[in-house]
Structure formats: C-alpha cells, structure tokens
Amino acid sequence: MIQGLRPAAFAAAALSLAACAMLPQRAPAPADASLAAPLNPIPTKLTGYLATADFDGAALLGPPPAEGSLRGQADRAYFNETRALAGTPRWNHAIRDNDIWGGGALKGYACAAGKDIGEKTTPTLYRLLHRIELDVRTVGTPPKNHYNRARPLIGNDLPVCVPREDWMKTNASYPSGHTMVGWAWGLILTELAPARTDGLMAAAKEVGESRAVCGVHYQSDIEAGRMLASAMVARLHGDPEFQRDLTTARRELAKAPAMSCPA
Template structure:
C-alpha cells in the first residue's frame, strides 16, 4: 500500500502534551491472572458486550475499509502520538491531563490504587479477548503491505502469528477504566482526563491495530470496570487514601 502523506480530517482530539514522546517504551510486566477485588461473575463478557462482526460479513467489511482509509490518511504527527500511546500501557498518558509536572510515582497511595485497578482491568480484558477470539485487522491486510503499516507494535511479526485477541481493545479498556477512576479522584480535571482516555483509545485505530468496534467495546468494558471499582467496598480504603493524598498535595479539593 502506498501510504498517502495528505492530511485529511480525522476525529478531533485535544492537543494534550505527551510526556516523554522520545522515551523508550515502558517494559511490560507479567500479565496478572487473578482478580484482587472484582467478582468474575460481575464482569462476564457474555453479559457486557455484543459479539463483534463476523469475518466476511458486511459489517466487518465496512470496518476493514475504515481501517484502510485511516491508515492511508493519518498524519505523521497523529501516528507518532498513537505509537507513543501504544508503548505506554500504564498511567503515564494521563499525567499531563492532571498537571504539567504531575507524576503518579510521587504519590504512593494513588500509585498503589491504580496498580490494583490495572490488575483487575487486565484480568477482565484478557477474559473477554479469550472469549470472543477475534482476528486483528492485520490478518486481513492487503498483499504487499508491511506489518508496520498495520500495527504500532515495534516487533516485526507475521500477521498470522498474532493471537485472536482483537476484541475488545486492551488499550481502550485500560484507558477508559483509568479515565473513570481518575475523573472521580480529580473531578476538577475530569474533562481533560476523559478526553485523554478517548484520544488514547482512538490511537488504536490510528495504528491500524484495531477495528472501531474493538475500541467501542473497550469503551463499554472500561467504563463498567471503572464504575464497579469505584463502588467496590474492598477497594474503598485505597480510594479514600488516594483522595486524601491528592488533596494534601493540592491536586484536588
């Protein structure tokens, strides 16, 4: 595919500074397999998400055309941001939304809370991916395309080597889970936080890594997970400790 350099209208995104754009990707820790707070029955993917469009269906074909169009028309600037987002499956993308010098690592109670949120989000998302078993868009790439055209994954792999885990998008689910929790912790910055979550999720489409329905499923699942965690009695002490810590620092009232 001859990728066009012409910039066409993409979905609007708020220009929030991306910290450390030139930094190396953050190494991924081992994937958790057990919930610390949520009840598996409450996050059963069968009860929360519709199935994705079937391969070969009209809906899947339309989605595939949309991915191809976005790959052809994305700007270098937006693709660079999407690549950075793809490399940071942690809280760092939301730091600039809270404040220019904000650093989650300076707040131990908040960091602990968000680590537990990430744990349960990861387990729930993995269960959903394993249930739906959807192919990534790159599996239907045009002959002659390179893997890098359809993915922000820095590892050059054969499309068929990618597991059947496109639906829901893990990045999108994480983004909206963090968005819901952080917006509750720092309500003064809720709009900037949720805008960043939306931008972060859309990056998966810009990369070519996911269909739009993958991202929308992540939106739904992440919102449900964030809401459940905010109302989880066992997690309440951590939520209260994080709020107190952020108030003492003057981050929120």
C-alpha cells in the first residue's frame, strides 16, 4: 500500500484488479520498436528465449477496462490521486525504478537477495535477466499494439515522474512492460534464492507500483503486466536453454559476494 493516499482511493483502485475477459483471437500486430525506449535498455546482441508465436498475450489478458466502466473510473481516480505524491520520497523512488538497469531497480533486487548481482559477479544470471527483458518485448508488444490503450498522462498536464516525450503518445499503456520485467525478475530470483522470497517479491511489487506513482500507467496495466509475466515465466520453464542458464545462475548466485544495503 502506498503511503499518503486516502483509503477511498484504494477502495476504488481495488476494482481494477478483477480479471479481464478473455478474447478467443487477436489480430496480428507488427513489432513495436518504441517499446525499447521506456525500458531504457542497455546495448546488446542478445536475443530472448521466446518467439512471438510461442505466446498469445492478448488472448490471455483480454481487453483493458473500458474508460467509462467502474474499473476504468477507478483507474483514472487512482492516477489523479497519486499525482499528490509528486516530490515525495516515493516519487523519487519511482524515478529510480524507471531505469531498470542503471537506476534503483536492479540494485533493489541485489539488496533483497543479499548478493552482488552484476555483469562481472554473476555473468550468466545477468545475461539471463537481460534476455528476460527482451522476452518481455516479444510477449508484451503484441497486446500493447492490439489494444492500443492510451497512457493516463495523455490529454492532461498533470505531473509525471519522467519527462513527457513523443513516444508516450504511440507506445500503448496496457500491459506495463516495466512491470512485466520487474515481476519476472522477482519470480526467477525467488526461485534461485527461496529464502529471500519476501524481499525479492517486495522489490518486484515496487517496480510495478512505481509505474502508477510515476503516472505513466494505469493500475490495471500493472496487474496485466504481472499476470502476463507470470505466464511468461511458466512458459520459459519449458525451454531447455533457459533451464540450463537457470542452473548455472543458481550456482553463481550462491557464490556471489555478499551485499548489504541500508534500510
């Protein structure tokens, strides 16, 4: 629960957590290169584990809440309410989470794991996490394009935690890609370090919540991102290459230098 918000806002936002209706088919959609921009990716020659044909994210999720529905109104109310967090410590945390690599997100997982996670200390794990980010683009872009939901900041000048840029007008809101990355990382790292489940999944939850605090996603976008990421991770476990990397990453993480962070 985000501190500083009225209980009524949480009651309204809770309406957006209901399961979305399923669609039997989705129209083919071209790859959306602009998805790379908001994820602030690091340069890579890597590819993900999955192909577009492996997963029908649009059919799994179903459509986002209609704007005039109770859930749609709850989404908008939550966006409006969280604008009051501008300038607070939680707002600054959301700014750090926006850059999942260079900001606070990856460090948050390392702190929660109590291990120094990085390109040099845990190279296979670091590469695995990077490939998961690429899978998020593969799996998350088709439903973004299919439903084409405008982001909550479009059509108003209310504060958001990152600069307003033109790509925000065309890069759709549903599901949240950042949330997918954060939730998938949390699930995988919890599997590698089960004794650290509480902290790792708290870090994963914060990455998603930061998107609502920031004002770049609706709450239902975040819930959809978590759902799709969970299904994606389950699907990854059927991939032999992912399984091999996961085994190596488990050994790496166990031997990685300890890391402690201030509370």
